[in-house]
Amino acid sequence: MVGFAFDDRSERAQLILVGAVAIAFIVLGLAVVFNTVLYTENVASTGAASEPRDAQLLNKEIEIGVKRLTERVNAKGRFVSNSTAYTALTQNVSWYSTNMTEVIGAASPKVVSFGVKSTSADVTYGARIRDDDDSNFEGPGATDTKNWSLMTSSSGDAIVRDFDMTVNRLSLASANQKEAFHIVWRDPDTNDNHVVWVYRNSNDNVALRTVNNTANPTTDFSSPECELVGSESEEKVVFNFSDGSVQGYDDCDSQLGPWARIGNETPRQVEFYRADNVTGNYSLAMNSPGNLNADLSDPDIASSDPYVTADVWEFEVAVRYESGETSFTEKYYVEVYNRSR
Numbered sequence: 001m002v003g004f005a006f007d008d009r010s011e012r013a014q015l016i017l018v019g020a021v022a023i024a025f026i027v028l029g030l031a032v033v034f035n036t037v038l039y040t041e042n043v044a045s046t047g048a049a050s051e052p053r054d055a056q057l058l059n060k061e062i063e064i065g066v067k068r069l070t071e072r073v074n075a076k077g078r079f080v081s082n083s084t085a086y087t088a089l090t091q092n093v094s095w096y097s098t099n100m101t102e103v104i105g106a107a108s109p110k111v112v113s114f115g116v117k118s119t120s121a122d123v124t125y126g127a128r129i130r131d132d133d134d135s136n137f138e139g140p141g142a143t144d145t146k147n148w149s150l151m152t153s154s155s156g157d158a159i160v161r162d163f164d165m166t167v168n169r170l171s172l173a174s175a176n177q178k179e180a181f182h183i184v185w186r187d188p189d190t191n192d193n194h195v196v197w198v199y200r201n202s203n204d205n206v207a208l209r210t211v212n213n214t215a216n217p218t219t220d221f222s223s224p225e226c227e228l229v230g231s232e233s234e235e236k237v238v239f240n241f242s243d244g245s246v247q248g249y250d251d252c253d254s255q256l257g258p259w260a261r262i263g264n265e266t267p268r269q270v271e272f273y274r275a276d277n278v279t280g281n282y283s284l285a286m287n288s289p290g291n292l293n294a295d296l297s298d299p300d301i302a303s304s305d306p307y308v309t310a311d312v313w314e315f316e317v318a319v320r321y322e323s324g325e326t327s328f329t330e331k332y333y334v335e336v337y338n339r340s341r
Helices: 008-077 082-104 258-265
Strands: 110-116 124-131 160-168 181-186 193-200 206-214 236-240 269-273 280-286 307-323 326-335
Touching: 008 082, 008 110, 008 160, 008 307, 008 326, 082 110, 082 307
Parallel strands: none
Antiparallel strands: 110 307, 124 280, 124 307, 160 236, 160 280, 181 193, 181 269, 193 206, 307 326
């Protein structure tokens, strides 16, 4: 039988081997602990450094949400005064704050609350002109109601935004410059006038023509026709002049596109011509109530159409955050119809 002989040198070698393995495990354990400490410190410092960025992102999200909310409140509210518009604004922003903070939860930095900081006197108000009884678009007053100015811009500050219009197709006249309904954006100081003609063509489709930079906006019918193909089967067609589009159609976007810029940035005098040859609804906001047609009435007057309501344009919001044991407040102004921010 073959055997193995152990001596003192063999035992010392085994002890050395066991000791080396033990030391290796100890070094490995120390390395893991050290790396864990470094990783934890790095994560902690990154989280702290990201809080200002997170607050900026939350501010932007809140601003956009408040803008969209205020637009809807303006459009649906039909406020008879600035004070009623302010009450609706503060209530809706408060409800939005409650829901928003519940959704965000315990994120860091934590949004505690936000709300309207401005008093009613500090809010910038505009006005909204409406016609929502599905009748024709004729104006108020005793004079030429089928050709009328919704507002003037003699002081150079009448800016139109959020302009939506729904027309009943069968109410439109044919392609005749003397009969067709048209909207004029007039510059009172130059010939930089623009016009959109809306009518029914020979195919019974809704069609339009846009003429830019014309000295004769009420008679210039020279531009090519753009046809909304397939609209002959529609009862109504919806225009959005703020972004230059027709709901459900993109045939005429290239013609209507410039109106988004004209309507949002340039002071204009808005006029309707042959408003007796169209029925439906429209709503548009403007920033200067002093430039309104003086014959427009308040919505609480019986059988008043078109009429004017109060509209919120700009106000200050305060957002309160908590981070650890500290809290801080961010304040900024919300320009409701400003799409450049």
